[in-house]
Amino acid sequence: MTATIPVAVPRKGRPLEAVLERVATVADIDARADSIISTLRYEKALTKGTKSADESPYERLADYSETGDPSAPEYTLLRDDREGFPRRVVFDSLSVSVDDITLRLIGREEPFRALRTHEFALGFDSADLVLEEVVELRPEGIGSLAEINARINPQDTDVAVVTGLGDTVYHTLLATPEAVGETATLDREFVADYRGPLCISPRYERLVEAVLGTAATDGVEFAYPTETAEEEAAIADTGVGVYLTVTGSTAREHGLVLGEQLFPSETVLMENTAEADAAVEAATQLLTDPATETALQVE
Structure with a gap:
């Protein structure tokens, strides 16, 4: 039986691109990943004012969504924090099947916090946010991803960093x-x-x-x-x-x-250890590249 694993991912930007590129190493989604990346880069340019479009964001959203393909990516609208608070098209979701696992990539503004509140067992976000929120402050500093988990108090969160994606x-x-x-x-x-x-x-x-x-x-x-x-x-x-x-x-x-x-x-793969089961562990191993990485210890 195929297990469906919800995975919290960023809605836009370099971290989402890193996630799509990682998933593309284990699944045949190169064309879909390229389409998502190019669409969101175009939407970013529209929001920044470096490009213009005749269609409204609602019309563009409808164009992106009306594909008739259930495996196509889905998008949604958010208000950007730029002057005037324009509507911006961002990533919403995508289902990817690999062997007996279906990864349901779900866009979140703050994936790390979604894991902290136990909405997800697995997700991707910037390592910066982990340092900003839960890494303990000590007299000595920290210089690598491998040191993060030792600085997380398990009483503060069940989330641990599994590995980085190399978008450094x-x-x-x-x-x-x-x-x-x-x-x-x-x-x-x-x-x-x-x-x-x-x-x-x-x-x-x-x-x-x-x-x-x-x-x-x-x-x-x-x-x-x-x-x-x-x-x-x-x-x-x-x-x-x-x-x-x-x-x-x-x-x-x-x-x-x-x-x-x-x-x-760097964008990192994270796991909520309290929510992890055998299917989540299988997805975690799938998303960790054994050829180039050693997964950080998750207990």
């Missing part, structure tokens, strides 16, 4: 040459000795404290970019900061030195 962008130390000086190295030890403002994205205080450790952030005063300023420009004005970087080219354009890559901002 790093939280990286950035600073002006003047702030670093001629002899210092821009790393965790530098921050431990540093006293002054540290520019970070709003709401990332707990994440940065978890990554650097409370001992290193003692004496640091968090500063934030204004709504109109680029993060790299704000860090250049502040002197030292932490920001997500891929190539670092924009940071260099602002005259910043790239320091230590502190922690991977």
